[in-house]
Amino acid sequence: MVTRLSHLFLRTLREDPVDAEVASHKLLVRAGYIRRQAPGIFAWLPLGLRVKARIETIIREEMAAAGAQEVHFPALLPREPYEATNRWTEYGPNLFRLQDRRETDYLLAPTHEEPFTLLVKDLYSSYKDLPVTLYQIQDKYRDEARPRAGLLRGREFTMKDAYSFDVTDEGLAESYQAQRDAYERIFTRLGLEYVIVQADAGAMGGSRSEEFLHPTEVGEDTFVRSAGGYAANVEAYQTPASEALPIDGQPEPIVVDTPDSSTILGLIDELNTNQARTDRAWLASDTLKNVVLALTHQDGSRELVVVGMPGDREVDMKRAEVVFAPADVEPASESDFAKHPRLVRGYLGPWTPTGAVLGETSSSGIRYLLDPRVVEGTAWVTGANEHGKHVLSLIAGRDFTADGVADIAEVHEGDPAPDGSGPIEAARGMEIGHVFQLGRKYAEALGLQVLDENGKLVTVTMGSYGIGVTRIMAVLAETNHDDKGLTWPEQVAPFDVHVVATGKDAAVYTIAEELVSQLEGFGHDVLYDDRPKVSPGVKFGDAELLGVPRIVIVGRTAADGIVELWNRRTGEREQVAIADVVSRLSAAEASAN
Amino acid sequence: MVTRLSHLFLRTLREDPVDAEVASHKLLVRAGYIRRQAPGIFAWLPLGLRVKARIETIIREEMAAAGAQEVHFPALLPREPYEATNRWTEYGPNLFRLQDRRETDYLLAPTHEEPFTLLVKDLYSSYKDLPVTLYQIQDKYRDEARPRAGLLRGREFTMKDAYSFDVTDEGLAESYQAQRDAYERIFTRLGLEYVIVQADAGAMGGSRSEEFLHPTEVGEDTFVRSAGGYAANVEAYQTPASEALPIDGQPEPIVVDTPDSSTILGLIDELNTNQARTDRAWLASDTLKNVVLALTHQDGSRELVVVGMPGDREVDMKRAEVVFAPADVEPASESDFAKHPRLVRGYLGPWTPTGAVLGETSSSGIRYLLDPRVVEGTAWVTGANEHGKHVLSLIAGRDFTADGVADIAEVHEGDPAPDGSGPIEAARGMEIGHVFQLGRKYAEALGLQVLDENGKLVTVTMGSYGIGVTRIMAVLAETNHDDKGLTWPEQVAPFDVHVVATGKDAAVYTIAEELVSQLEGFGHDVLYDDRPKVSPGVKFGDAELLGVPRIVIVGRTAADGIVELWNRRTGEREQVAIADVVSRLSAAEASAN
Known part of the structure; x- marks a missing residue:
């Protein structure tokens, strides 16, 4: 063609x-x-x-x-089957819905x-x-x-x-x-x-x-x-669970005053200033951050959960959506906190000196879930559930427990692949x-x-x-373009060959027509730039923009039996005898396929 | 394949x-x-x-x-362009309309x-x-x-x-x-x-x-x-206009009492009983029926028009829709008549003894249109615009005129083709x-x-x-079926050939497989019934139902090198040497294309 x-x-x-x-x-x-x-x-x-x-x-x-x-x-399909699988609802506003003239629902x-x-x-x-x-x-x-x-x-x-x-x-x-x-x-x-x-x-x-x-x-x-x-x-x-550590010999929890430390950064500053240790500095990863999330279940009910994770991580809401699906998940609102005064914002923790407030043993009715890195024997600095106070050396498995695991923290480069194949990027x-x-x-x-x-x-x-x-x-x-235009691979290009005839000499167009017929005869799908009044520059520009990978330029030298083969992908240009064009292009195509 | x-x-x-x-x-x-x-x-x-x-x-x-x-x-397209051409509205309930999440209209x-x-x-x-x-x-x-x-x-x-x-x-x-x-x-x-x-x-x-x-x-x-x-x-x-007749010498109109004659049939009965003529009987085609239609224009305004046509014709509403497009057209309602007491139902005509009520000279404000057969010099029996009265010998062009032509009457077999090529069917x-x-x-x-x-x-x-x-x-x-099933012509059939292997003899299936490969090799698109546990009767029934035009039955005689060619369209069956099947089918296909 x-x-x-x-x-x-x-x-x-x-x-x-x-x-x-x-x-x-x-x-x-x-x-x-x-x-x-x-x-x-x-x-x-x-x-x-x-x-x-x-x-x-x-x-x-x-x-x-x-x-x-x-x-x-x-x-266009009727609603019922999608209703049966609940996707009519689950798709939310992503679904185009309509009614027919009988007011029957379709999507x-x-x-x-x-x-x-x-x-x-x-x-x-x-x-x-x-x-x-x-x-x-x-x-x-x-x-x-x-x-x-x-x-x-x-x-x-x-x-x-x-x-x-x-x-x-x-x-x-x-x-x-x-x-x-x-x-x-x-x-x-x-x-x-x-x-x-x-x-x-x-x-x-x-x-x-x-x-x-x-x-x-x-x-x-x-x-x-x-x-x-x-x-x-x-x-x-999936975050690999950390290894459990021995609880024996760990220091007892200490409640410390940490005014103006409702953020992890503020807390670290405060600790390094007023709780300085000689062995090492306090890091965000030493802290246990407790995040309150609100789940909306499919029956419409709303549930608060608290998730504890190392303080150097944020919640990844997309990962959270997967973990809590099919419930919708969002950060707890002001009104959620207002309804639960025991959730002391900025100073929230699983423990107070008088006992657990979150987790299996708590009576708050709020589930407490933990990041897979928070395992038995690990020691944390975390909120003491009292404004301006934190607790040091709180030991997981000894001082607090959880209702389950929630692997919803951000993934960081360098975290371990769960199959042991090394750090991830x-x-x-x-x-x-x-x-x-x-x-x-x-x-x-x-x-x-x-x-x-x-x-x-x-x-x-x-x-x-x-x-x-x-x-x-x-x-x-x-994947297949440069600053001039598209550079299609052969197998998806709109045409096999783009023949460009240039100049105003009618003989050139006659030669080009012949070449085009030959290429067609050999089964090539040919785009032929036969526009007599368009300048060579515009034609080459169009050829570069359109991106057919094989270009044949038929110009002044055509009368001497010579045309130019131009590989749009490599940029290579080559003078070739017209008689060789068909075999050259067929060979190129065979090697590309 | x-x-x-x-x-x-x-x-x-x-x-x-x-x-x-x-x-x-x-x-x-x-x-x-x-x-x-x-x-x-x-x-x-x-x-x-x-x-x-x-x-x-x-x-x-x-x-x-x-x-x-x-x-x-x-x-899925936006509303605006269809609004610009008015088709958003014109399509009425035939159009599937919907809104996207931003409440933008689509169709x-x-x-x-x-x-x-x-x-x-x-x-x-x-x-x-x-x-x-x-x-x-x-x-x-x-x-x-x-x-x-x-x-x-x-x-x-x-x-x-x-x-x-x-x-x-x-x-x-x-x-x-x-x-x-x-x-x-x-x-x-x-x-x-x-x-x-x-x-x-x-x-x-x-x-x-x-x-x-x-x-x-x-x-x-x-x-x-x-x-x-x-x-x-x-x-x-398009109804050809009748030829005009001379007005000179036509009798004067006569108003006659026609009680209980508000329908054309009733009128004809009445005329043939009480206005009997010796030369011939009164026919429905002698009467001029005047039909009141209500047009709803695109600006929402409602207009009444009266159309006069021979009494042996009904209005063809589809033809009327075309003539009055883009206005919508329907028969006038009770309330239309109530608003226009001069339109005397069943006795409506263009004329009264005191002057025309319809047509160019009328003052009713209602357009009066005529069928192309109602031309100058033709004589009609029609309503006298008074309950129980009709008028005889009302001459078009002399006693009444119209505001235009409306070719909306039913077309009857035997009516003339407008190009003079004879009566239509x-x-x-x-x-x-x-x-x-x-x-x-x-x-x-x-x-x-x-x-x-x-x-x-x-x-x-x-x-x-x-x-x-x-x-x-x-x-x-x-067009291509019989009582057994489909009988596709070659050029649209789902397959070129349907090979049916019958019986339980494994050798038959081996021979059929070989034949199928050969047919495939020659470029035929083959459906192969290779089901070993299905009876020949069911296979033949399926072949008839599916309707592939060329069927090859490979059965008991296959061991002797003989199969049956079955032409689904003609019903012809023929014993053929396996060696000849490919050439026979390729020839058949070539002649079909």
């Missing part, structure tokens, strides 16, 4: 769009791949549609190789676990029908509070979402692995660097869950990894794929059961697997 | 779905092509998706051949004139950029009051919609013709019978408009055609395509102008062209 630039629906733009912050957004708009329709909602122009189609082809091929079968669901689906589950329930009834993995490539909707970065976080976006259905846990593990392997092949074929990180399953529920992150500074996710191969989403990082990434073992949550909620080998009804176990197609395109643009 | 029935996500059903009335709906559900999600909203199963993809490929090829370029718009687009217009406005500015024709294949939404017949009238459906942009009227005519020609090629390739009928442009506005109707009893549209080649939508049929059809010359309506409303050759801003003229992709699939199923 040949596409002529004189005919192509395209206007390249000199200026970055005003709302664009990241390179992929700027370049995809400037090069005429996409065009904004509303916040986070884009139209696809001919070039954009071509790149998207190539990405989808790779995904379809690998889904077929993994034995997944393509189906297609509507975006624009953000993801399709429910209808896939119901479809399998509808058609299948026996273990013999399983396993089955179904997928679709489909436009999804999420009413993001802050749509940003072009295609990186849109409100309408294309996803490949797959769902597996198995009778046994082992079956699920296999189906999961098949999708996971397919994802590795897809990202490898796309030339996209990725890290597989352990992920919290979040609102999806379920057991095993991994994210495919593309490491990039424009990424929205922070993840941690060790040199030894550990990688996890920050929400999924933090990096930023963009989620490009996600694989979940959902388990039986959806099948239970929607009644998906099949008869097993013994004729007994068993609940099906499911997996859910997503790849963001439009996001991948943005990440590819993010 | 080979798809194994043992693996395919499919459950064929013995029973018709309870809500299905037409064959395509029953069979597409029973054969596992589609599955209902909500009224008029379907999921696409693997087989359905394959047929749909093949239809889309044919459409894409012909769009490319017509020079149209593919783009893709979101379904699910039923058609995309507005965003295409804005996109061209956004990127193009000169006559040099035009003409351009853009299209998309995209899922559309209409909140139909009565979604029915499966894919024939859905609330979510796939359309190919194209839009052309030209500077001149001649350019528009060419762009229109290119799409019209492409549509003819598409329907021909699909093997779909079609009639091109003149159509009313309806809510779309504009000048020339034609519908592609597939003649079928399950069609929702009535159209009329003559043996001489005229064809039109009933709404677009009525037929039913299903709209499968529609081409419109929109003209400058949308460009004006949305400010799409370009600079012409003289540097002057001119408004662009547009065309709009739609094909219902999912509806075409239903029509194809409607």
